Amino acid sequence: MIRNWHCTATMSETEWRLLITLPDLPSAQSLAQVLSDDGIVARVMSDASVLGQAAPSRIYVDATHLYRARWFMAQRQFTDEELDYLATGKLGSAETPE
Numbered sequence: 001m002i003r004n005w006h007c008t009a010t011m012s013e014t015e016w017r018l019l020i021t022l023p024d025l026p027s028a029q030s031l032a033q034v035l036s037d038d039g040i041v042a043r044v045m046s047d048a049s050v051l052g053q054a055a056p057s058r059i060y061v062d063a064t065h066l067y068r069a070r071w072f073m074a075q076r077q078f079t080d081e082e083l084d085y086l087a088t089g090k091l092g093s094a095e096t097p098e
Contacts, residue, residue, distance in 0.1 A: 015062065016043065016063060017060060017061055017062075017066045018058055018059075019035075019042070019060065019061045019066070019069050019070070019073070020058070020059050020073065021056050021057070021058045021059075022056070022058075022059070023054070023057075024048075024054055024056075024057060025044070025046045025048050025055070027057070028044045028059050029044055031059060032044050032059050034076075035059070035061065035069060035072065038072060040062075040065045040068060041061060041062040041065055042059055042060065042061050042062075042069070043059070043060045043061075044057055044059055045057065045058045045060060046058070
């Protein structure tokens with residue numbers, strides 16, 4: 001299993017390429033996991049100094065996977081339910097209990 005991890009140090013430009021910037025760390029970690037599940041090596045770098053702080057987070061991919069990752073992003077359209085699940089890990093329900 002390929003593990004993605006939160007990177008706070010600098011990364012060599014020859015090895016990693018910026019794929020996308022997202023508004024927060026949980027969203028970036030969720031997308032990085034989806035990429036990883038598809039075999040694309042990804043790392044997350046955030047400006048957040050504490051967990052839960054709203055700060056832009058960037059996803060970098062291995063330079064050899066950049067074109068594949070861009071193609072994956074262009075082909076993949078996430079539903080709102082999928083995005084909620086990725087962000088929270090919980091399945092939502094449109095129905096309310098009676």
